[in-house]
Amino acid sequence: MAGLHVLLEMSSKENDAFSRHAAGLESAEEAQKQATEMMGAVGGVGIEIEEDAPPIPMFAATAEDDQALSAFALGLAGSTGRGKKTKSHVVQAEVSRTRMGELLEAPDIQVWPSSPMALLDEGAVAFDLASSRGGVDCRPFRPGVDIATIRELLGVAALWKEGAQGQNIVVGVLDEGIDGSTYPVIGGFARPNSARQPGSAPVTSHGSMCAADILVAAPAARLYDYPFLGVPRSGPALQMMQAALNQFSQDGTPQITNNSYGFTAGPSAITDPRHEVNNFNHPYNRKVREVVAAGIACFFAAGNCGRDCPSGNCHPSGIGPGNSISAANSMEDVVTVAAVNSRHERVGYSAQGPGIFHAQKPDLVSYTHFFGNFGPGRPGGTAQPYDNGTSAATPVAAGVGAALLSAFPGLSPAELKELLMRTATDVGGSVGWDRDHGAGVINAAAAYAQQRNAMIISSYGGGASGAGTA
Amino acid sequence: MGYWIVTYRRGLDLEELRACLAEIGAHLVEGAEPIPLSDQELSIEITTERGALDRIEAIDGVQGVFPSSDMSTF
Numbered sequence: 099m100a101g102l103h104v105l106l107e108m109s110s111k112e113n114d115a116f117s118r119h120a121a122g123l124e125s126a127e128e129a130q131k132q133a134t135e136m137m138g139a140v141g142g143v144g145i146e147i148e149e150d151a152p153p154i155p156m157f158a159a160t161a162e163d164d165q166a167l168s169a170f171a172l173g174l175a176g177s178t179g180r181g182k183k184t185k186s187h188v189v190q191a192e193v194s195r196t197r198m199g200e201l202l203e204a205p206d207i208q209v210w211p212s213s214p215m216a217l218l219d220e221g222a223v224a225f226d227l228a229s230s231r232g233g234v235d236c237r238p239f240r241p242g243v244d245i246a247t248i249r250e251l252l253g254v255a256a257l258w259k260e261g262a263q264g265q266n267i268v269v270g271v272l273d274e275g276i277d278g279s280t281y282p283v284i285g286g287f288a289r290p291n292s293a294r295q296p297g298s299a300p301v302t303s304h305g306s307m308c309a310a311d312i313l314v315a316a317p318a319a320r321l322y323d324y325p326f327l328g329v330p331r332s333g334p335a336l337q338m339m340q341a342a343l344n345q346f347s348q349d350g351t352p353q354i355t356n357n358s359y360g361f362t363a364g365p366s367a368i369t370d371p372r373h374e375v376n377n378f379n380h381p382y383n384r385k386v387r388e389v390v391a392a393g394i395a396c397f398f399a400a401g402n403c404g405r406d407c408p409s410g411n412c413h414p415s416g417i418g419p420g421n422s423i424s425a426a427n428s429m430e431d432v433v434t435v436a437a438v439n440s441r442h443e444r445v446g447y448s449a450q451g452p453g454i455f456h457a458q459k460p461d462l463v464s465y466t467h468f469f470g471n472f473g474p475g476r477p478g479g480t481a482q483p484y485d486n487g488t489s490a491a492t493p494v495a496a497g498v499g500a501a502l503l504s505a506f507p508g509l510s511p512a513e514l515k516e517l518l519m520r521t522a523t524d525v526g527g528s529v530g531w532d533r534d535h536g537a538g539v540i541n542a543a544a545a546y547a548q549q550r551n552a553m554i555i556s557s558y559g560g561g562a563s564g565a566g567t568a
Numbered sequence: 569m570g571y572w573i574v575t576y577r578r579g580l581d582l583e584e585l586r587a588c589l590a591e592i593g594a595h596l597v598e599g600a601e602p603i604p605l606s607d608q609e610l611s612i613e614i615t616t617e618r619g620a621l622d623r624i625e626a627i628d629g630v631q632g633v634f635p636s637s638d639m640s641t642f
Contacts (some may be wrong), residue, residue: 274641289599304641331571333597333613333636340603359639372634380634381573381611385603399642409642489642 102415115155122152143196153187222418236446242484253543264316270352273327275299281309286323287341296323310471316495359490395511406446428453437491451533571636580629
């Protein structure tokens with residue numbers, strides 16, 4: 099039967115669950131008998147109970163049922179048996195699609211997906227997560243690594259084998275401009291009479307580096323070039339954001355923008371209350387919010403003014419925790435990306451939270467210091483030793499976003515951001531979000547797996563939110 | 569001369585704004601176009617001296633003047 103593999107959960111109140119389960123493990127016949135009894139009248143044609151799999155006793159009704167969980171733990175430790183009474187049992191089964199609807203309607207049964215899993219060390223790269231906790235990579239930095247290493251670390255193979263390589267997704271790159279003869283620029287915008295038109299920048303440009311790095315995870319994505327950084331002020335940036343919005347209103351692209359730029363100083367709010375860094379209502383900041391609200395996910399670099407080894411162009415007022423993530427880069431609406439190397443060590447220039455507009459910044463970290471556009475044999479040559487900065491980490495993350503959107507095109511910017519944060523690999527020694535790494539290192543494979551599971555639950559009518567169907 | 573972003577209400581003619589700015593010694597940036605900020609508000613980039621900001625804000629229909637500050641690649 100080519101059915102759906104599911105877990106069927108039914109209420110139960112059993113006191114001798116452990117011994118009964120042990121008996122089921124001893125005998126396939128007993129296991130089948132227990133499962134059949136549990137299924138009762140619901141079983142039959144179209145539902146095949148997994149062989150050698152006795153019902154699994156469950157002792158707490160929900161993940162939030164702390165009281166039942168405590169009683170269970172106490173019961174296990176003591177001899178009273180208190181807390182050992184089951185709340186439910188779970189039966190593994192393969193169910194035909196025709197029976198699935200009936201099961202979903204059944205009042206006493208909960209249907210859960212039994213999703214495929216993969217070994218986490220499949221194709222893993224040798225880095226020591228434990229030894230990198232709290233580690234900082236400062237000048238002289240560790241050597242760069244190749245793109246293949248970054249792809250393995252991201253786990254993009256899990257998406258690619260399902261065909262999710264960023265196809266049908268366009269990423270807008272607001273930057274210095276892209277070399278369109280090297281990278282797939284299909285449009286964009288430039289100010290009238292601007293010397294730099296979309297696709298006309300040299301391959302050594304900062305924008306070309308961003309283009310290369312988007313393709314790390316999303317090689318089938320296409321690009322819009324918004325070359326405003328030839329005139330690096332917020333006025334032209336505002337115009338480019340509007341151009342992206344205009345395009346999006348016509349055909350739904352770009353679905354993502356990459357923004358590897360920002361401010362390197364923190365002017366006083368007293369002397370410069372209207373500066374982009376201080377004023378949430380600055381037109382540029384307002385326009386960024388509009389772009390996200392319209393449905394375009396905006397990835398912003400956290401910046402390179404981290405405390406340990408800040409970039410040379412950082413003003414003292416913009417360096418370190420609380421100062422270095424500012425303006426639109428610190429808005430709650432956007433995805434703010436800090437940087438680690440391939441060993442999961444924070445690069446010492448990577449900007450640190452809290453953000454000025456939204457305290458819980460950065461949102462996550464992504465990879466930098468690899469041979470993407472720059473490096474031996476790469477299109478940009480060795481003008482720089484490797485792709486670097488939070489500028490490089492951000493398009494890597496944007497590319498992951500593009501690959502995910504090609505699989506789940508219905509994800510909103512907020513859902514995409516939440517998915518990336520929820521599935522990030524926690525690093526840095528403290529549990530959960532921290533000011534150096536946000537929610538952790540971006541993990542494409544985990545994000546894809548979790549969203550796919552949410553889709554499965556949603557397709558069963560389980561009501562999972564944010565399933566992202568088109 | 570510095571770069572600034574002027575926000576102004578819809579209905580204020582751009583040529584009229586340009587003329588008012590010119591009287592103060594301020595100018596629209598070449599190639600800059602009005603950007604819609606809301607149903608009632610537009611913005612455009614200009615160049616002017618900091619000392620002229622108060623007079624620009626006093627133009628009928630102008631709602632605010634914000635810096636157009638330098639940005640850097642990261």
